[in-house]
Amino acid sequence: MLAELINPYHFQVASFILINIILGISVYITLSTGQLSLANAGFMGIGAYTSALLTIHFDLPIVLGIIAGALVAALLGILIGIPTLRLQGVYLAIVTLGFGEVIRVVFINWESLTKGSVGISGIPHIGREILSTLKGFGFDPKVLGLQNNQFIFLSIFLLLFIITIGVIWFFRRQHRSRVGRAFAAIKLDEKAAESMGINITYYKVLAFAQGALLSGFAGALYAHVLAYISPADFAYHRAVEILIFVVFGGSEVIWGPIFGAFFLTLMPEVLRFISEYRYMIYGLIIIILMAVRPQGLIDVNLLNWVKTKGKKRGQKHGTGNTKSM
Amino acid sequence: MKMKKLFQFSVLSSMLILSACSGGGEQAAGEKEGKGGSGGAVKVDIGVVSYISGPGAAYGEAITGGLKLAQKEINAKGEVDINLVIEDSAGKQDQALTAAQKLINSENVTAIIGPTLSTEMNVVGPEADLSGVPIMGTSTTADGIPQIGDYVFRNSIPEALAIPASMKKAVEKYDAKKVAILYGNDDVFTKSGFDTMKKAAEDMGLEVLTIETFQKGQSDYNAQLTKIKGLNPDMILCSALYNEGAVIMDQARKMGIDVPFVGGNGFNSPEVIKIAGDAADGLIVATPWYGEKDDPKVKEFVSNFEKEYGKKPDQFAAQAYDALYIMAEALKNAGEADRDALRDALAEVKDFNGILGNFSFDEEGDVVMDPTVLVIEDGAFKIFE
Numbered sequence: 148m149l150a151e152l153i154n155p156y157h158f159q160v161a162s163f164i165l166i167n168i169i170l171g172i173s174v175y176i177t178l179s180t181g182q183l184s185l186a187n188a189g190f191m192g193i194g195a196y197t198s199a200l201l202t203i204h205f206d207l208p209i210v211l212g213i214i215a216g217a218l219v220a221a222l223l224g225i226l227i228g229i230p231t232l233r234l235q236g237v238y239l240a241i242v243t244l245g246f247g248e249v250i251r252v253v254f255i256n257w258e259s260l261t262k263g264s265v266g267i268s269g270i271p272h273i274g275r276e277i278l279s280t281l282k283g284f285g286f287d288p289k290v291l292g293l294q295n296n297q298f299i300f301l302s303i304f305l306l307l308f309i310i311t312i313g314v315i316w317f318f319r320r321q322h323r324s325r326v327g328r329a330f331a332a333i334k335l336d337e338k339a340a341e342s343m344g345i346n347i348t349y350y351k352v353l354a355f356a357q358g359a360l361l362s363g364f365a366g367a368l369y370a371h372v373l374a375y376i377s378p379a380d381f382a383y384h385r386a387v388e389i390l391i392f393v394v395f396g397g398s399e400v401i402w403g404p405i406f407g408a409f410f411l412t413l414m415p416e417v418l419r420f421i422s423e424y425r426y427m428i429y430g431l432i433i434i435i436l437m438a439v440r441p442q443g444l445i446d447v448n449l450l451n452w453v454k455t456k457g458k459k460r461g462q463k464h465g466t467g468n469t470k471s472m
Numbered sequence: 473m474k475m476k477k478l479f480q481f482s483v484l485s486s487m488l489i490l491s492a493c494s495g496g497g498e499q500a501a502g503e504k505e506g507k508g509g510s511g512g513a514v515k516v517d518i519g520v521v522s523y524i525s526g527p528g529a530a531y532g533e534a535i536t537g538g539l540k541l542a543q544k545e546i547n548a549k550g551e552v553d554i555n556l557v558i559e560d561s562a563g564k565q566d567q568a569l570t571a572a573q574k575l576i577n578s579e580n581v582t583a584i585i586g587p588t589l590s591t592e593m594n595v596v597g598p599e600a601d602l603s604g605v606p607i608m609g610t611s612t613t614a615d616g617i618p619q620i621g622d623y624v625f626r627n628s629i630p631e632a633l634a635i636p637a638s639m640k641k642a643v644e645k646y647d648a649k650k651v652a653i654l655y656g657n658d659d660v661f662t663k664s665g666f667d668t669m670k671k672a673a674e675d676m677g678l679e680v681l682t683i684e685t686f687q688k689g690q691s692d693y694n695a696q697l698t699k700i701k702g703l704n705p706d707m708i709l710c711s712a713l714y715n716e717g718a719v720i721m722d723q724a725r726k727m728g729i730d731v732p733f734v735g736g737n738g739f740n741s742p743e744v745i746k747i748a749g750d751a752a753d754g755l756i757v758a759t760p761w762y763g764e765k766d767d768p769k770v771k772e773f774v775s776n777f778e779k780e781y782g783k784k785p786d787q788f789a790a791q792a793y794d795a796l797y798i799m800a801e802a803l804k805n806a807g808e809a810d811r812d813a814l815r816d817a818l819a820e821v822k823d824f825n826g827i828l829g830n831f832s833f834d835e836e837g838d839v840v841m842d843p844t845v846l847v848i849e850d851g852a853f854k855i856f857e
Contacts, residue, residue, distance in 0.1 A: 154578060155577045159573045160573075163566055163570065255658045264659055266594065295602075296602060375565065375594040377660065415567070423560060
């Protein structure tokens with residue numbers, strides 16, 4: 148029964164959706180202080196390369212590799228963040244875009260370490276490692292009636308699912324905390340926020356570093372799910388792709404990037420039946436949406452509307468205040 | 473209370489994902505691979521992962537064109553009944569992987585042809601190998617592809633075979649001893665081509681005077697070429713894609729460098745002659761495909777391809793065309809559409825006579841074949857003797 152439900156293809160797509168959701172949130176976090184960063188693809192690359200190289204050359208467990216990747220990306224985020232956050236709006240976007248390209252060029256030219264544009268293959272695969280570890284304890288997926296590869300993708304999916312839920316939970320909590328209020332204040336009016344006693348530099352760098360941490364984290368996961376990375380994966384196309392998740396879904400609430408990543412990753416897969424035309428439809432949907440809803444699909448009003456609708460039907464959704472998103 | 477809502481949302485979203493999943497899954501479980509009836513044709517589904525949309529869509533078009541032509545001819549013969557299931561990879565590794573997963577698990581294909589790029593194959597290859605699905609690259613020329621696993625094959629001549637072949641012939645003819653190397657360092661093709669050139673030059677005992685690099689999209693190569701000219705090499709080894717390579721040759725000839733150039737696979741395109749004109753004379757490349765070859769099979773393929781698509785086939789179309797014939801040959805020998813039987817039959821393919829020439833797999837699934845070495849003379853590719 149379980150075996151028939153589990154198709155590695157669907158779990159593969161679901162895994163990419165979850166990784167993209169984390170990437171979407173990373174842009175959303177920096178955007179929630181009103182800073183537009185295009186460096187996330189670069190941070191993602193740092194996380195991916197750090198984790199891949201550490202696990203290959205030093206036989207580090209994947210978990211430690213991923214954490215190290217995220218931390219290195221965050222550290223770099225702080226280093227880059229402090230000087231560049233004096234810039235605003237489009238200037239910051241340009242600098243961060245440039246930074247992302249610098250990272251990519253470093254990956255290409257540091258051949259002794261990164262194998263240049265050929266890329267790194269043979270990165271330990273999360274699912275396969277989980278399986279071999281469990282087999283070491285005498286566990287066999289056949290107990291559950293599953294094939295090896297079904298089990299591999301099920302375990303990756305469940306792991307990523309728990310991680311993603313954790314990430315969403317954390318940032319929703321943060322949003323309603325002092326930090327979240329400070330972010331919102333800075334986004335609305337930096338001068339006013341400063342005069343209210345909010346340490347702008349601290350919170351802006353914090354948001355930037357959080358974004359970098361999350362991108363690096365997602366990048367490390369990406370490396371261990373794909374088992375192969377090359378510098379071309381982290382070019383500016385990727386930065387724009389991640390930004391589109393947020394712009395499409397809406398940047399006001401956390402559900403925006405989540406929905407954006409979910410929808411825009413699933414779309415090309417669902418549209419596979421029209422093969423070469425699918426990216427035309429994909430583009431068309433984005434154009435239509437931007438014309439009709441420039442603020443993104445999901446915003447505060449939509450969420451409030453959904454909530455009041457729910458209440459009218461007499462369902463109890465809890466009493467949380469509606470502005471909490 | 474918020475937590476509860478969050479929980480509800482997560483349950484809902486996971487159910488959405490699952491329901492989206494189960495739809496195709498049931499179909500897949502219901503289908504079984506077609507087995508050849510007594511005496512009838514072997515019915516088989518072959519998956520294709522190709523670069524159909526995006527900047528490299530021309531590759532995918534040529535490849536699927538070649539495959540479809542071969543499919544029509546093979547099915548008409550009636551020994552094997554091939555159904556092609558074509559999926560797009562958009563040139564991205566993650567897309568290539570999901571496409572391959574779909575073919576392996578939802579469509580239950582017996583074998584896969586593709587993907588187009590070596591980078592994609594690095595991701596798809598191990599997965600297909602673990603799932604036990606034979607996979608054959610028709611355009612993946614980088615090092616180490618068939619070494620991924622027992623189920624991974626290719627019929628495209630690797631750079632490691634093509635470049636030394638052309639270098640050897642050129643060195644013999646021009647009695648070259650000193651060479652200069654010029655390569656693009658930010659592209660997978662040109663970088664791996666350079667690695668091969670350097671190794672081949674060392675193996676042949678050539679003196680490498682200098683190694684110069686350039687980047688994609690560069691338009692002025694005078695700095696590198698001036699240095700090379702001063703060193704006065706007998707030959708220039710240039711690992712470039714045709715658009716940069718043609719400009720390099722043009723500027724070199726204008727500067728008075730008239731030694732022959734030896735290029736890699738990416739340099740091998742009629743576009744070089746279009747862009748560089750007379751300056752392209754003296755470019756030596758090794759290629760698996762030569763459309764002017766005096767062979768009835770080749771002539772028939774070229775005329776059929778032109779009739780079907782209104783243009784001349786390139787090496788990608790030709791390689792894909794031959795790949796499907798090799799698959800069909802192996803299927804005929806296997807006698808059934810079974811993944812393992814097909815793999816064993818593929819590994820045994822020997823002396824297959826296709827439009828590319830005499831073809832065999834070695835024990836790793838790599839190509840054993842003599843590439844044709846071509847030279848540009850008077851604005852046309854000719855066989856280099």
